[in-house]
Amino acid sequence: MLDTTKTEEQSLMLGNRLIKRFKHLRKWAKRTNISCYRLYDKDIPEIPLAIDFYEDETEEKYLVIALYERPYERNQTEEEFWFSTMKKTASDVLHIPYNNIYGKIRRHQKGDNQYEKTGTINSSDSSNKSQQLIIREQGQRFKINLSDYLDTGLFFDHRPLRLFIRNNCRKKDVLNLYSYTGSFSVYAATGKARSICSVDLSNKYLKWSEENLQLNGITTGLAESKVGKDVFGDSENSSAQSEYLPGAKYVFVNGDVFDFLYEARRQKKQWDLIILDPPTFSNSKKTSETLDINRDWSKLVTLCLRCLAPQGILYFSTNSRRLKFSEKEITVPSKCTIEVTDITAQTIPEDYRNSKIHRCWKIVNTAMQQV
Numbered sequence: 001m002l003d004t005t006k007t008e009e010q011s012l013m014l015g016n017r018l019i020k021r022f023k024h025l026r027k028w029a030k031r032t033n034i035s036c037y038r039l040y041d042k043d044i045p046e047i048p049l050a051i052d053f054y055e056d057e058t059e060e061k062y063l064v065i066a067l068y069e070r071p072y073e074r075n076q077t078e079e080e081f082w083f084s085t086m087k088k089t090a091s092d093v094l095h096i097p098y099n100n101i102y103g104k105i106r107r108h109q110k111g112d113n114q115y116e117k118t119g120t121i122n123s124s125d126s127s128n129k130s131q132q133l134i135i136r137e138q139g140q141r142f143k144i145n146l147s148d149y150l151d152t153g154l155f156f157d158h159r160p161l162r163l164f165i166r167n168n169c170r171k172k173d174v175l176n177l178y179s180y181t182g183s184f185s186v187y188a189a190t191g192k193a194r195s196i197c198s199v200d201l202s203n204k205y206l207k208w209s210e211e212n213l214q215l216n217g218i219t220t221g222l223a224e225s226k227v228g229k230d231v232f233g234d235s236e237n238s239s240a241q242s243e244y245l246p247g248a249k250y251v252f253v254n255g256d257v258f259d260f261l262y263e264a265r266r267q268k269k270q271w272d273l274i275i276l277d278p279p280t281f282s283n284s285k286k287t288s289e290t291l292d293i294n295r296d297w298s299k300l301v302t303l304c305l306r307c308l309a310p311q312g313i314l315y316f317s318t319n320s321r322r323l324k325f326s327e328k329e330i331t332v333p334s335k336c337t338i339e340v341t342d343i344t345a346q347t348i349p350e351d352y353r354n355s356k357i358h359r360c361w362k363i364v365n366t367a368m369q370q371v
Helices: 003-029 076-094 156-167 183-190 203-215 255-264 293-306
Strands: 038-039 047-053 061-068 102-107 134-135 138-144 173-177 196-199 247-252 271-278 308-318 338-340 360-364
Touching: 003 038, 038 156, 047 076, 061 076, 061 247, 061 271, 076 102, 102 338, 138 173, 138 183, 138 293, 156 183, 156 308, 156 360, 173 183, 173 255, 183 196, 183 203, 196 203, 271 293, 293 308, 293 360
Parallel strands: 061 102, 173 196, 173 271, 196 247, 271 308
Antiparallel strands: 038 047, 047 061, 134 138, 308 360, 338 360
16 A cells, blocks of 8 residues: 655645745746746755746646656655656646646666657656647747657756857857757857857757757758768858858768867867867767766867867866866867866856756867967
Protein backbone atom coordinates (compact mmCIF):
# COMPACT_ATOMS: atom_id res chain seq x y z
CA MET A 1 0.00 0.00 0.00
CA LEU A 2 1.24 3.48 -0.90
CA ASP A 3 1.97 5.89 1.92
CA THR A 4 0.34 9.05 0.54
CA THR A 5 0.73 11.35 3.54
CA LYS A 6 4.23 12.60 2.72
CA THR A 7 3.35 12.98 -0.97
CA GLU A 8 0.30 15.09 -0.07
CA GLU A 9 2.42 17.32 2.17
CA GLN A 10 4.98 17.85 -0.60
CA SER A 11 2.18 18.49 -3.07
CA LEU A 12 0.89 21.33 -0.90
CA MET A 13 4.39 22.82 -0.54
CA LEU A 14 4.96 22.68 -4.28
CA GLY A 15 1.61 24.27 -5.04
CA ASN A 16 2.26 27.21 -2.72
CA ARG A 17 5.72 27.72 -4.20
CA LEU A 18 4.46 27.67 -7.78
CA ILE A 19 1.74 30.22 -7.05
CA LYS A 20 4.31 32.59 -5.52
CA ARG A 21 6.86 32.21 -8.31
CA PHE A 22 4.30 32.49 -11.10
CA LYS A 23 2.86 35.69 -9.63
CA HIS A 24 6.34 37.24 -9.64
CA LEU A 25 7.68 35.91 -12.94
CA ARG A 26 4.66 36.50 -15.19
CA LYS A 27 4.95 40.29 -14.63
CA TRP A 28 8.68 40.20 -15.38
CA ALA A 29 8.10 38.01 -18.47
CA LYS A 30 5.47 40.34 -19.89
CA ARG A 31 7.70 43.36 -19.34
CA THR A 32 10.66 41.69 -21.11
CA ASN A 33 8.65 40.06 -23.92
CA ILE A 34 9.36 36.48 -22.83
CA SER A 35 6.86 33.65 -23.18
CA CYS A 36 8.84 30.79 -21.62
CA TYR A 37 10.92 30.62 -18.49
CA ARG A 38 11.99 28.48 -15.53
CA LEU A 39 9.33 28.50 -12.85
CA TYR A 40 10.85 26.13 -10.31
CA ASP A 41 14.21 24.41 -9.91
CA LYS A 42 14.61 22.25 -6.82
CA ASP A 43 13.54 25.23 -4.69
CA ILE A 44 12.45 22.68 -2.08
CA PRO A 45 15.18 20.01 -1.69
CA GLU A 46 12.78 17.11 -1.12
CA ILE A 47 10.95 17.98 -4.35
CA PRO A 48 13.75 17.51 -6.95
CA LEU A 49 11.99 18.94 -10.01
CA ALA A 50 12.74 21.49 -12.71
CA ILE A 51 9.55 23.09 -14.04
CA ASP A 52 9.58 25.20 -17.20
CA PHE A 53 6.63 27.29 -18.35
CA TYR A 54 5.80 27.81 -22.05
CA GLU A 55 3.16 29.91 -23.77
CA ASP A 56 2.79 29.70 -27.54
CA GLU A 57 1.61 32.34 -29.98
CA THR A 58 -2.03 31.29 -29.50
CA GLU A 59 -1.61 31.85 -25.73
CA GLU A 60 -1.92 28.13 -25.03
CA LYS A 61 0.08 27.26 -21.91
CA TYR A 62 2.32 24.24 -21.26
CA LEU A 63 4.72 22.89 -18.65
CA VAL A 64 7.75 20.64 -18.93
CA ILE A 65 8.46 18.98 -15.59
CA ALA A 66 11.78 17.16 -15.26
CA LEU A 67 12.50 14.86 -12.32
CA TYR A 68 16.15 14.95 -11.34
CA GLU A 69 17.52 11.46 -10.87
CA ARG A 70 17.44 10.64 -7.18
CA PRO A 71 20.64 9.41 -5.49
CA TYR A 72 18.75 6.33 -4.31
CA GLU A 73 16.49 3.68 -5.77
CA ARG A 74 12.77 4.17 -5.43
CA ASN A 75 9.92 1.78 -6.15
CA GLN A 76 8.65 2.52 -9.67
CA THR A 77 5.00 2.47 -8.63
CA GLU A 78 5.69 4.92 -5.80
CA GLU A 79 7.73 7.18 -8.09
CA GLU A 80 5.05 7.29 -10.77
CA PHE A 81 2.35 8.04 -8.18
CA TRP A 82 4.50 10.81 -6.67
CA PHE A 83 5.29 12.32 -10.06
CA SER A 84 1.65 12.19 -11.21
CA THR A 85 0.62 13.94 -8.01
CA MET A 86 3.13 16.75 -8.56
CA LYS A 87 1.98 17.16 -12.16
CA LYS A 88 -1.64 17.30 -11.03
CA THR A 89 -0.77 19.92 -8.43
CA ALA A 90 1.02 22.09 -11.01
CA SER A 91 -1.94 21.70 -13.36
CA ASP A 92 -4.43 22.75 -10.70
CA VAL A 93 -2.65 25.78 -9.23
CA LEU A 94 -1.49 27.19 -12.58
CA HIS A 95 -4.73 26.35 -14.44
CA ILE A 96 -2.88 24.47 -17.19
CA PRO A 97 -4.54 21.38 -18.74
CA TYR A 98 -2.96 18.18 -17.43
CA ASN A 99 -2.49 16.98 -21.02
CA ASN A 100 -0.32 20.05 -21.66
CA ILE A 101 2.22 18.91 -19.08
CA TYR A 102 5.21 16.86 -20.24
CA GLY A 103 7.20 14.79 -17.76
CA LYS A 104 10.86 13.80 -18.19
CA ILE A 105 13.68 12.30 -16.16
CA ARG A 106 16.95 14.24 -16.03
CA ARG A 107 19.66 11.69 -15.30
CA HIS A 108 23.32 12.30 -14.63
CA GLN A 109 24.86 12.84 -18.05
CA LYS A 110 26.76 9.83 -19.30
CA GLY A 111 26.84 10.47 -23.01
CA ASP A 112 25.68 12.64 -25.88
CA ASN A 113 22.15 12.77 -24.45
CA GLN A 114 20.91 15.96 -26.07
CA TYR A 115 20.98 14.31 -29.50
CA GLU A 116 18.88 11.34 -28.48
CA LYS A 117 15.15 10.82 -28.25
CA THR A 118 14.07 10.66 -24.65
CA GLY A 119 11.51 8.61 -22.79
CA THR A 120 9.10 10.15 -20.32
CA ILE A 121 7.89 9.13 -16.92
CA ASN A 122 4.24 8.00 -16.81
CA SER A 123 4.38 6.63 -20.35
CA SER A 124 0.64 5.90 -20.35
CA ASP A 125 -0.28 9.59 -20.10
CA SER A 126 -2.00 11.13 -23.10
CA SER A 127 0.19 14.18 -22.46
CA ASN A 128 3.05 12.34 -24.13
CA LYS A 129 1.84 13.13 -27.65
CA SER A 130 4.44 14.83 -29.84
CA GLN A 131 4.17 18.57 -29.34
CA GLN A 132 5.89 21.43 -31.15
CA LEU A 133 5.10 25.11 -30.80
CA ILE A 134 6.40 28.60 -31.53
CA ILE A 135 7.41 30.84 -28.63
CA ARG A 136 8.82 34.36 -28.37
CA GLU A 137 11.86 35.62 -26.51
CA GLN A 138 12.95 39.27 -26.39
CA GLY A 139 11.72 39.96 -29.91
CA GLN A 140 12.78 36.64 -31.48
CA ARG A 141 10.67 33.60 -32.35
CA PHE A 142 11.77 29.99 -31.83
CA LYS A 143 10.44 26.53 -32.58
CA ILE A 144 10.21 24.38 -29.46
CA ASN A 145 9.74 20.61 -29.16
CA LEU A 146 8.28 19.77 -25.76
CA SER A 147 8.04 16.02 -26.13
CA ASP A 148 10.68 14.28 -28.18
CA TYR A 149 14.01 15.19 -26.57
CA LEU A 150 15.40 15.77 -23.11
CA ASP A 151 15.92 19.45 -23.99
CA THR A 152 13.26 21.41 -25.83
CA GLY A 153 15.48 23.45 -28.16
CA LEU A 154 16.15 26.60 -26.12
CA PHE A 155 18.33 26.93 -23.02
CA PHE A 156 16.73 29.66 -20.91
CA ASP A 157 19.81 30.31 -18.78
CA HIS A 158 21.70 31.88 -21.70
CA ARG A 159 19.00 34.47 -22.39
CA PRO A 160 21.08 37.42 -21.00
CA LEU A 161 24.15 36.42 -23.02
CA ARG A 162 22.04 36.05 -26.17
CA LEU A 163 20.74 39.58 -25.67
CA PHE A 164 24.27 40.89 -25.16
CA ILE A 165 25.39 39.24 -28.40
CA ARG A 166 22.48 40.83 -30.27
CA ASN A 167 23.32 44.27 -28.90
CA ASN A 168 27.04 44.07 -29.72
CA CYS A 169 27.43 42.18 -33.01
CA ARG A 170 26.52 44.78 -35.61
CA LYS A 171 28.61 44.33 -38.79
CA LYS A 172 30.76 41.71 -37.08
CA ASP A 173 31.63 38.15 -38.09
CA VAL A 174 30.20 35.70 -35.58
CA LEU A 175 31.12 32.04 -34.98
CA ASN A 176 28.66 29.91 -33.02
CA LEU A 177 30.25 26.62 -31.93
CA TYR A 178 28.18 23.67 -30.68
CA SER A 179 25.33 25.77 -32.03
CA TYR A 180 22.49 23.33 -31.20
CA THR A 181 19.26 24.89 -32.58
CA GLY A 182 20.92 28.21 -33.41
CA SER A 183 19.51 30.54 -30.76
CA PHE A 184 22.73 32.58 -30.57
CA SER A 185 22.79 32.69 -34.37
CA VAL A 186 19.23 34.06 -34.49
CA TYR A 187 20.12 36.79 -31.99
CA ALA A 188 23.24 37.65 -33.98
CA ALA A 189 21.20 37.88 -37.19
CA THR A 190 18.65 40.22 -35.62
CA GLY A 191 21.59 42.23 -34.27
CA LYS A 192 22.78 42.82 -37.86
CA ALA A 193 25.91 40.66 -37.80
CA ARG A 194 27.84 40.70 -41.07
CA SER A 195 28.18 36.92 -41.14
CA ILE A 196 27.25 34.01 -38.89
CA CYS A 197 28.80 30.56 -39.01
CA SER A 198 27.01 27.86 -36.98
CA VAL A 199 28.85 24.58 -36.33
CA ASP A 200 27.26 21.43 -34.92
CA LEU A 201 27.61 17.66 -35.24
CA SER A 202 23.87 17.17 -35.73
CA ASN A 203 22.40 17.87 -39.13
CA LYS A 204 18.95 17.65 -37.52
CA TYR A 205 19.76 20.57 -35.24
CA LEU A 206 21.33 22.58 -38.05
CA LYS A 207 18.08 22.26 -40.00
CA TRP A 208 16.22 23.30 -36.87
CA SER A 209 18.53 26.33 -36.70
CA GLU A 210 17.62 27.22 -40.25
CA GLU A 211 13.93 27.00 -39.36
CA ASN A 212 14.51 29.36 -36.43
CA LEU A 213 16.19 31.88 -38.73
CA GLN A 214 13.30 31.60 -41.16
CA LEU A 215 10.83 32.20 -38.33
CA ASN A 216 12.57 35.53 -37.83
CA GLY A 217 12.29 36.65 -41.43
CA ILE A 218 15.57 35.29 -42.81
CA THR A 219 15.64 32.97 -45.82
CA THR A 220 18.74 30.77 -45.77
CA GLY A 221 20.30 27.82 -47.54
CA LEU A 222 21.73 25.04 -45.41
CA ALA A 223 25.38 24.27 -46.19
CA GLU A 224 25.92 20.59 -45.38
CA SER A 225 29.63 20.69 -46.16
CA LYS A 226 32.00 18.46 -44.26
CA VAL A 227 35.05 20.12 -42.79
CA GLY A 228 37.43 20.88 -45.61
CA LYS A 229 38.42 23.56 -48.08
CA ASP A 230 34.85 24.11 -49.27
CA VAL A 231 33.53 24.98 -45.79
CA PHE A 232 34.75 28.55 -46.05
CA GLY A 233 33.81 29.09 -49.68
CA ASP A 234 31.41 31.78 -50.90
CA SER A 235 28.92 29.44 -52.52
CA GLU A 236 25.41 30.72 -53.14
CA ASN A 237 24.09 27.90 -50.96
CA SER A 238 25.76 29.32 -47.86
CA SER A 239 24.60 32.92 -48.15
CA ALA A 240 21.34 34.82 -48.16
CA GLN A 241 20.06 38.37 -48.33
CA SER A 242 18.77 39.54 -44.96
CA GLU A 243 16.35 42.28 -44.03
CA TYR A 244 18.57 42.86 -40.99
CA LEU A 245 21.81 43.53 -42.86
CA PRO A 246 21.90 43.48 -46.68
CA GLY A 247 24.42 40.95 -47.96
CA ALA A 248 24.85 39.17 -44.61
CA LYS A 249 25.85 35.51 -44.88
CA TYR A 250 24.60 32.59 -42.82
CA VAL A 251 26.68 29.41 -43.01
CA PHE A 252 25.83 26.08 -41.38
CA VAL A 253 28.59 23.51 -40.95
CA ASN A 254 27.79 19.91 -40.06
CA GLY A 255 31.00 18.67 -38.45
CA ASP A 256 33.24 18.28 -35.43
CA VAL A 257 34.23 21.57 -33.76
CA PHE A 258 37.88 20.53 -33.26
CA ASP A 259 38.26 19.63 -36.94
CA PHE A 260 36.55 22.85 -37.95
CA LEU A 261 38.86 25.01 -35.84
CA TYR A 262 41.98 23.25 -37.11
CA GLU A 263 40.91 23.87 -40.71
CA ALA A 264 39.86 27.45 -39.98
CA ARG A 265 43.27 28.17 -38.50
CA ARG A 266 45.01 26.55 -41.48
CA GLN A 267 43.08 28.84 -43.79
CA LYS A 268 43.70 31.85 -41.50
CA LYS A 269 40.01 32.51 -40.96
CA GLN A 270 39.06 34.83 -38.10
CA TRP A 271 35.90 35.99 -36.38
CA ASP A 272 35.11 39.04 -34.24
CA LEU A 273 32.80 37.18 -31.85
CA ILE A 274 33.05 33.49 -30.95
CA ILE A 275 30.49 31.69 -28.78
CA LEU A 276 31.80 28.50 -27.18
CA ASP A 277 29.16 26.67 -25.16
CA PRO A 278 30.08 22.97 -25.41
CA PRO A 279 28.35 20.02 -23.76
CA THR A 280 30.00 18.74 -20.61
CA PHE A 281 30.51 15.34 -22.16
CA SER A 282 30.01 13.84 -25.62
CA ASN A 283 30.87 10.42 -27.00
CA SER A 284 29.14 10.81 -30.33
CA LYS A 285 29.86 8.13 -32.93
CA LYS A 286 30.41 10.93 -35.45
CA THR A 287 33.77 11.79 -33.92
CA SER A 288 36.85 9.70 -33.26
CA GLU A 289 37.43 11.18 -29.80
CA THR A 290 35.32 11.67 -26.68
CA LEU A 291 34.79 15.24 -25.52
CA ASP A 292 35.22 15.79 -21.79
CA ILE A 293 35.03 19.52 -21.18
CA ASN A 294 36.67 19.23 -17.75
CA ARG A 295 39.73 17.85 -19.53
CA ASP A 296 39.52 19.57 -22.92
CA TRP A 297 38.35 23.11 -22.15
CA SER A 298 41.79 24.78 -22.36
CA LYS A 299 42.53 23.12 -25.70
CA LEU A 300 39.22 24.34 -27.10
CA VAL A 301 39.77 27.87 -25.82
CA THR A 302 43.26 27.95 -27.30
CA LEU A 303 41.97 26.82 -30.70
CA CYS A 304 39.31 29.53 -30.58
CA LEU A 305 41.90 32.19 -29.75
CA ARG A 306 43.82 31.23 -32.88
CA CYS A 307 40.72 32.19 -34.85
CA LEU A 308 39.82 35.31 -32.90
CA ALA A 309 40.38 38.62 -34.68
CA PRO A 310 42.30 41.45 -32.98
CA GLN A 311 39.99 43.13 -30.45
CA GLY A 312 37.67 40.15 -30.87
CA ILE A 313 35.78 38.51 -28.00
CA LEU A 314 35.38 34.85 -27.08
CA TYR A 315 32.52 33.92 -24.76
CA PHE A 316 33.20 30.58 -23.09
CA SER A 317 30.46 29.01 -21.00
CA THR A 318 30.02 25.68 -19.24
CA ASN A 319 27.48 24.07 -16.93
CA SER A 320 30.14 21.80 -15.45
CA ARG A 321 30.70 22.49 -11.79
CA ARG A 322 33.88 20.39 -11.75
CA LEU A 323 35.74 22.37 -14.41
CA LYS A 324 38.76 24.09 -12.88
CA PHE A 325 39.22 27.26 -14.91
CA SER A 326 42.57 28.99 -14.77
CA GLU A 327 43.95 31.53 -17.21
CA LYS A 328 47.34 29.89 -16.75
CA GLU A 329 46.02 26.75 -18.47
CA ILE A 330 45.36 28.64 -21.72
CA THR A 331 48.11 28.53 -24.33
CA VAL A 332 47.97 32.06 -25.72
CA PRO A 333 49.03 32.26 -29.39
CA SER A 334 51.97 34.45 -30.35
CA LYS A 335 51.07 38.08 -31.17
CA CYS A 336 47.99 37.65 -29.04
CA THR A 337 47.32 39.04 -25.59
CA ILE A 338 44.18 38.26 -23.65
CA GLU A 339 42.05 39.82 -20.96
CA VAL A 340 39.82 37.39 -19.06
CA THR A 341 36.74 38.41 -17.09
CA ASP A 342 34.35 36.14 -15.20
CA ILE A 343 30.90 37.42 -16.24
CA THR A 344 28.86 34.62 -14.68
CA ALA A 345 26.91 36.91 -12.36
CA GLN A 346 25.82 39.15 -15.26
CA THR A 347 24.63 36.16 -17.32
CA ILE A 348 22.29 34.49 -14.80
CA PRO A 349 18.68 35.42 -15.66
CA GLU A 350 15.87 36.53 -13.36
CA ASP A 351 14.05 33.19 -13.48
CA TYR A 352 17.01 31.14 -12.17
CA ARG A 353 17.37 30.90 -8.42
CA ASN A 354 20.24 28.48 -9.09
CA SER A 355 23.18 30.84 -9.63
CA LYS A 356 25.38 27.84 -10.47
CA ILE A 357 23.40 26.86 -13.56
CA HIS A 358 26.42 27.84 -15.64
CA ARG A 359 29.71 29.73 -15.54
CA CYS A 360 30.79 32.17 -18.23
CA TRP A 361 34.00 34.00 -19.14
CA LYS A 362 34.62 36.89 -21.53
CA ILE A 363 38.04 36.52 -23.17
CA VAL A 364 39.20 39.51 -25.22
CA ASN A 365 42.03 39.42 -27.74
CA THR A 366 43.59 42.79 -26.89
CA ALA A 367 46.19 42.53 -29.66
CA MET A 368 46.04 45.25 -32.30
CA GLN A 369 47.36 43.09 -35.15
CA GLN A 370 46.45 39.77 -36.73
CA VAL A 371 47.68 36.64 -34.94
